[in-house]
Amino acid sequence: MENKIYMQDQKFTFEVSKQQLELVNSWRKDHEAQKHNNQPMYVGAIGGTYAWHFTSTGIGLLVSCHCACGEAIDVTDIDSF
Ligand SMILES: [Zn+2]
Numbered sequence: 001m002e003n004k005i006y007m008q009d010q011k012f013t014f015e016v017s018k019q020q021l022e023l024v025n026s027w028r029k030d031h032e033a034q035k036h037n038n039q040p041m042y043v044g045a046i047g048g049t050y051a052w053h054f055t056s057t058g059i060g061l062l063v064s065c066h067c068a069c070g071e072a073i074d075v076t077d078i079d080s081f
Pocket of ligand 1 (some may be wrong): 031035036067068069070071
């Protein structure tokens with residue numbers, strides 16, 4: 001999975017590893033069962049229940065996935081620091 005953001009002439013690319021995606025998918029499955037009773041969460045006509053956050057720091061990239069309810073999982077790859 002890859003997200004690309006274009007700002008004027010610069011391109012920023014954020015990548016999520018297979019391991020990070022598996023962690024998020026496993027968390028989402030448990031989270032939806034425990035917090036949302038496996039019911040779809042309405043957040044608008046076009047969806048968008050989950051948001052990825054990428055925070056560039058001086059020592060590495062912080063990566064997390066946030067549910068619209070406010071809960072999140074941090075899947076930062078500390079080994080990449
Ligand atoms: Zn939630």
